[in-house]
Amino acid sequence: MAFTLCAVPLAAAQDKGPVTKLPLPRFVSLKASEGNVRRGPSLTHRIDWVYKRRSMPLEITAEHGHWRRVRDRDGAGGWVHYSLLSGSRTVIVEQDMLSLYQRQDPDSPVVARLELGVIARLGDCGPDWCKLTAAGYKGWADKTALWGVKPDEIRE
Numbered sequence: 001m002a003f004t005l006c007a008v009p010l011a012a013a014q015d016k017g018p019v020t021k022l023p024l025p026r027f028v029s030l031k032a033s034e035g036n037v038r039r040g041p042s043l044t045h046r047i048d049w050v051y052k053r054r055s056m057p058l059e060i061t062a063e064h065g066h067w068r069r070v071r072d073r074d075g076a077g078g079w080v081h082y083s084l085l086s087g088s089r090t091v092i093v094e095q096d097m098l099s100l101y102q103r104q105d106p107d108s109p110v111v112a113r114l115e116l117g118v119i120a121r122l123g124d125c126g127p128d129w130c131k132l133t134a135a136g137y138k139g140w141a142d143k144t145a146l147w148g149v150k151p152d153e154i155r156e
Contacts, residue, residue, distance in 0.1 A: 017060070017062075018063055019064070020063060024060065024061060025060060026060050027089060027148050028058055028060055028068075028085045028086060028088075028089075029056060029058065029088050029089065029090040030053065030056045030058060031084055031086035032054065032084045033052065034051065034052055035051040035084040036050055036080070036081075037049050037050065037078035037080055038067075038078055038080070039078060041064040041065060045079065049078075051080075053119065055090045057072075057092055057119070057148030058070040058071065058085070059071050059148075060085075066082050067081060068080055070085075073092055073094070073147040073148075089121070089148065089149075089155075090119050090120060090148055091119070091120055091122050091130070091132065091146040091147060091148035091149055092117060092118070092120075092147045093115065093116060093117060093145065094147050095116065095142075095145035096115060097113045097114070097115065098142070100112045100114055100132060100134070100139035101139050101141070102139055103140060104128075104140045110139075111139035112135075112137040112139065114132075114141070119134070120133060120141075121134070122146075122149060125149055125153055125154060125155040126154065127154070128143055129142065129143060130146060
């Protein structure tokens with residue numbers, strides 16, 4: 001019984017980043033048009049690859065000093081300097097020709113259809129729908145067709 005009581009506060013403490021005190025994991029976006037992804041949290045670590053899509057959503061899974069361990073929608077990841085990241089939220093469309101509706105209702109008019117892989121700015125989210133902005137179009141999309149927002153996340 002004593003072990004269970006002690007383990008609960010430790011698990012809760014791991015839900016916040018040690019540097020920023022922000023929740024982990026959390027979503028951010030790539031601020032720069034290029035971002036080196038390193039094997040470890042310093043400039044001395046090898047660059048494994050380079051992200052080349054500005055505004056690409058990434059999930060921060062760890063923090064160390066000025067470095068953030070991130071992963072992309074494919075599960076690939078590494079360490080990126082915090083200056084390359086933005087708190088602006090974006091998502092990647094994971095369903096080809098995803099309908100963007102005028103309202104949170106599949107019977108409402110379709111404003112646009114988004115191709116697989118499109119990056120959209122994330123707005124409000126309810127339990128099932130998120131408001132997106134992409135290529136000048138604004139509308140509501142099914143949350144399950146998006147990567148970069150948690151299934152239970154509500155945004156206002």
